[in-house]
Amino acid sequence: MGLFILRRFGMMVLTAICLTYIVFFLTNLYPNLEKLAKTQGNFRMSEEAVASFLGDRGYLQPTPVKYLQWLGVLPGYVKVKEDGTQLGKCVRPGIAAEDTPRFCGILQGDWGFSTVAKEPVANVLGSRLANTGKLMFWVMVVMVPSALIIGVLAGMNEGSRTDRTLSTTSILSTATPEYVSGVIFIALLASTRFGLGPWLNEMGLIEGKALFKGTAKSAMDGITFENFTLPVVTIALYGMGYIARMTRASMAEVMTAQYIRTARLKGVSFRNIVLKHALRNALIAPFTVIMLQFPWLLNGVVIVETLFSYTGFGWQLVNAAGNNDIEMLLAVSVVSVFVVLVTQLISDIGYVYLNPRIRIS
Amino acid sequence: MEPLTWTGPFGSIVDPVFTIVAYFFIITVVLQIIGSFVLPAIEESVNSDGTIKRTMGPNLMIAMGVKYSLLALLALCVLYILAGMFTPLGTVGIIGAVAAQFAPVWIALVITFLLSITYKRKLGLYGKLFDSLIGMIGFGLLMFWFYTALFVGLFDMVATLDPLTQASGMKNKLPGTPLRGAEEGQYAYYLLGGDNLARDVFSRMVYGSVIVIVIAPFATLFAFMVGITLGLPAGYFGGRLDAFLSFLANLVLAFPVILLFYLLVTPEIVATGIPNYMAMVLFVFPIIFVGVLLNSRFYTRPKLRTPLLSAVLLAMIWIYLSAISAPGTAISVLPGFMDLFDINSGILVVFVSVVFVNSPTVFRIVRGLVLDIQTRDYVAAAQTRGEGPWYIMLWEILPNARGPLIVDFCLRIGYTTILLGTLGFFGLGLPPESPDWGTTINDGRKLLSIYPHPAIVPALSLLSLVLGLNLLADGLREESLRD
Numbered sequence: 001m002g003l004f005i006l007r008r009f010g011m012m013v014l015t016a017i018c019l020t021y022i023v024f025f026l027t028n029l030y031p032n033l034e035k036l037a038k039t040q041g042n043f044r045m046s047e048e049a050v051a052s053f054l055g056d057r058g059y060l061q062p063t064p065v066k067y068l069q070w071l072g073v074l075p076g077y078v079k080v081k082e083d084g085t086q087l088g089k090c091v092r093p094g095i096a097a098e099d100t101p102r103f104c105g106i107l108q109g110d111w112g113f114s115t116v117a118k119e120p121v122a123n124v125l126g127s128r129l130a131n132t133g134k135l136m137f138w139v140m141v142v143m144v145p146s147a148l149i150i151g152v153l154a155g156m157n158e159g160s161r162t163d164r165t166l167s168t169t170s171i172l173s174t175a176t177p178e179y180v181s182g183v184i185f186i187a188l189l190a191s192t193r194f195g196l197g198p199w200l201n202e203m204g205l206i207e208g209k210a211l212f213k214g215t216a217k218s219a220m221d222g223i224t225f226e227n228f229t230l231p232v233v234t235i236a237l238y239g240m241g242y243i244a245r246m247t248r249a250s251m252a253e254v255m256t257a258q259y260i261r262t263a264r265l266k267g268v269s270f271r272n273i274v275l276k277h278a279l280r281n282a283l284i285a286p287f288t289v290i291m292l293q294f295p296w297l298l299n300g301v302v303i304v305e306t307l308f309s310y311t312g313f314g315w316q317l318v319n320a321a322g323n324n325d326i327e328m329l330l331a332v333s334v335v336s337v338f339v340v341l342v343t344q345l346i347s348d349i350g351y352v353y354l355n356p357r358i359r360i361s
Numbered sequence: 362m363e364p365l366t367w368t369g370p371f372g373s374i375v376d377p378v379f380t381i382v383a384y385f386f387i388i389t390v391v392l393q394i395i396g397s398f399v400l401p402a403i404e405e406s407v408n409s410d411g412t413i414k415r416t417m418g419p420n421l422m423i424a425m426g427v428k429y430s431l432l433a434l435l436a437l438c439v440l441y442i443l444a445g446m447f448t449p450l451g452t453v454g455i456i457g458a459v460a461a462q463f464a465p466v467w468i469a470l471v472i473t474f475l476l477s478i479t480y481k482r483k484l485g486l487y488g489k490l491f492d493s494l495i496g497m498i499g500f501g502l503l504m505f506w507f508y509t510a511l512f513v514g515l516f517d518m519v520a521t522l523d524p525l526t527q528a529s530g531m532k533n534k535l536p537g538t539p540l541r542g543a544e545e546g547q548y549a550y551y552l553l554g555g556d557n558l559a560r561d562v563f564s565r566m567v568y569g570s571v572i573v574i575v576i577a578p579f580a581t582l583f584a585f586m587v588g589i590t591l592g593l594p595a596g597y598f599g600g601r602l603d604a605f606l607s608f609l610a611n612l613v614l615a616f617p618v619i620l621l622f623y624l625l626v627t628p629e630i631v632a633t634g635i636p637n638y639m640a641m642v643l644f645v646f647p648i649i650f651v652g653v654l655l656n657s658r659f660y661t662r663p664k665l666r667t668p669l670l671s672a673v674l675l676a677m678i679w680i681y682l683s684a685i686s687a688p689g690t691a692i693s694v695l696p697g698f699m700d701l702f703d704i705n706s707g708i709l710v711v712f713v714s715v716v717f718v719n720s721p722t723v724f725r726i727v728r729g730l731v732l733d734i735q736t737r738d739y740v741a742a743a744q745t746r747g748e749g750p751w752y753i754m755l756w757e758i759l760p761n762a763r764g765p766l767i768v769d770f771c772l773r774i775g776y777t778t779i780l781l782g783t784l785g786f787f788g789l790g791l792p793p794e795s796p797d798w799g800t801t802i803n804d805g806r807k808l809l810s811i812y813p814h815p816a817i818v819p820a821l822s823l824l825s826l827v828l829g830l831n832l833l834a835d836g837l838r839e840e841s842l843r844d
Contacts, residue, residue, distance in 0.1 A: 015608075015611065015612055015615055019612060019615060019616065023624065026624045026630065026635075027624070029630065029633050031630070031632045032627075032629045032630070034629075035629055161393060161394075161397055161424065162398075165390075165394060167835075171828070171831045171832060172828060174831060175827040175828040175830075175831045177779040177823070179783065179786045179799070179820070180802070180821075183802055183805075183809060183813075183816045183817065183820045184820060187809055187813035187816070187817050190810055191810040191811070191813060193810070194813055195813075210810070214809065295614075295615075295617065299618055299619055303619075303783065314619075317619065318623070321620065321623035321624070321627075333616075333617075336616075336617045336620065337615050337616075340614075340617075
């Protein structure tokens with residue numbers, strides 16, 4: 001088991017290195033750097049000005065060298081100008097030239113400097129991740145139990161009317177991407193002129209004109225039912241159908257197993273069969289699915305945070321990518337690759353752990 | 362002119378009936394769900410002579426109620442559509458006018474269904490689709506959009522106005538508003554309202570379907586070509602090749618899709634020509650696939666093989682070169698007179714990135730299927746016969762993997778549609794005035810809580826298409842499992 005985890009971990013590091021190199025390569029292509037120089041300096045820079053701006057800051061070194069500097073294996077690029085000011089990778093505003101470290105890479109714990117936020121990447125990304133963490137937590141709280149209940153109810157009587165209704169509902173939910181369901185929810189539930197809000201207001205059931213808020217901007221200060229329901233439900237809905245279908249398939253398979261038939265012949269009540277005999281075995285497959293759902297959720301998070309203007313990780317990704325904020329983008333991709341690979345690892349280990357039929361020797 | 366109401370004077374008679382039936386339907390469905398848990402499944406009573414009498418239980422009664430109210434609802438919907446088609450504009454309001462615009466689509470759909478149901482026993486898996494209700498609904502939704510795209514794209518029929526023209530005074534107008542200063546011969550209404558640049562929402566939605574229906578299936582097909590061409594040898598030979606290809610696939614899969622899109626589809630990257638080089642690589646796979654497919658089958662008959670293979674390959678390579686080379690981009694190899702067509706660079710970028718994102722998943726599915734099928738007896742028999750590895754892969758294993766692959770193909774077209782919408786939603790790839798659904802949703806979302814119609818219309822269209830594909834996949838899976 002230890003060797004298995006170690007090998008997976010090695011694979012993970014290799015994947016992360018390859019991926020960050022690809023991101024590094026793509027963000028460091030000359031047109032992208034030119035755009036960066038123009039947004040940092042001014043938009044009417046001449047070709048030569050762009051080249052000297054980039055050259056002074058070390059952007060024109062070969063890509064592998066820059067990558068190793070970012071990793072912290074090579075010393076960071078430094079250039080001292082004629083007037084004594086220092087430019088380079090490790091230079092931070094407000095830190096004196098003699099205090100600037102020689103190495104500043106991931107290995108030193110330095111995630112770089114965001115050219116858009118004018119702040120160290122770690123600071124910005126930390127608060128963004130905290131915001132997204134809250135969102136993800138509530139999504140999980142809503143999504144997992146409801147998906148499992150729907151799946152188990154549908155799967156315990158395969159082919160029944162309940163099964164058909166619930167399965168069609170879960171197909172509908174997998175066919176509704178976040179940007180569609182979000183738009184429909186906002187128009188129906190958060191509009192002051194259309195949908196449910198004005199109607200309920202007329203009947204005197206709610207005070208405001210709208211049932212929910214169409215943005216989650218205020219959720220950064222404090223989460224309320226009003227401003228957080230729509231983003232959470234929007235993300236949860238897309239993932240829910242898939243997990244429910246997997247649960248249904250696994251439950252239906254378990255219900256045809258021999259030991260369930262034996263239990264039935266013994267005269268165990270249907271309720272007890274489902275709760276005591278079938279449920280545990282039926283939940284092995286959904287566990288892996290839920291873990292593998294995280295990368296998908298990451299996508300949903302990007303869309304929903306953009307739609308509801310909630311400044312979390314996904315919003316940061318869009319912002320960094322739109323402005324070619326290289327070090328921020330790299331940090332974002334490291335985090336997302338990490339999430340994807342760690343969830344894969346957990347799902348593998350968990351699967352082995354939950355399923356007594358599989359043992360890795 | 363008066364603005365159109367939703368159902369017009371016709372609706373004032375039929376609407377109340379429709380509402381009553383709809384409420385009845387909803388109540389019976391809720392009763393049915395609760396009833397299936399609470400009420401007994403079957404009503405039985407034991408007679409004195411020992412026989413058992415079974416009567417219609419409460420559950421069956423409710424089920425009948427659901428069935429008949431659903432049928433009544435459908436009949437009413439058909440009534441609205443027919444009334445809209447055969448009465449003058451305005452009698453059945455917006456719904457009727459929209460139904461009348463879709464008239465060629467309805468006719469094509471009815472003909473397709475009548476023909477398919479008549480000959481369904483002779484049509485193999487496609488015919489079996491018409492045995493399952495879910496599959497039929499899914500197929501209907503898919504064909505609805507397919508025919509819409511066909512009639513709009515080829516014959517310019519369904520749309521009412523130009524999707525790009527801005528009409529003065531029509532900004533954010535509600536559905537059914539008459540077009541101000543309509544000229545002779547121009548359609549007089551904005552059926553589903555105007556968007557924030559005063560363009561006709563209905564026409565944009567209809568034109569958007571063309572973009573989706575053209576790109577999504579083709580991109581999926583290319584992704585399947587790539588996935589199959591790489592997945593078959595990876596699964597069959599295993600070893601280093603498998604390890605390497607699996608690593609690459611996992612690498613792409615570990616990328617968050619949206620980050621990848623942002624990295625590939627920005628104008629700066631397009632300027633470097635990377636998407637063109639990717640297209641160059643990805644578009645080779647269909648040629649390799651078809652070449653190996655034909656060669657492995659006919660290599661024992663060189664007289665047939667050589668002319669067939671060279672003709673097919675020549676045609677494909679010509680199409681390939683025309684597809685990748687376009688004047689003014691990084692790759693411009695063909696001289697102008699030989700270049701059959703140029704792909705719009707925005708569409709090419711979108712196409713390439715969607716294929717790139719989809720193919721690793723297809724690769725993994727194919728590889729898994731090969732690992733499973735490889736152990737079967739007919740593969741061993743072919744190996745004993747001395748067939749080459751490519752013949753076994755393409756003519757023994759692949760046909761036997763077709764069931765899951767067809768189902769996944771349907772699902773994946775839906776997923777590709779979602780991806781295209783995502784690209785549009787972030788304003789990537791296609792030009793900002795493009796009528797495709799993702800871009801339109803992105804345009805409309807800024808004023809969503811005040812004017813919802815410009816975003817809701819494309820959102821519902823996208824939803825119905827993806828739902829149709831998913832239902833179709835579900836129906837196909839059920840029917841292919843049955844035998």
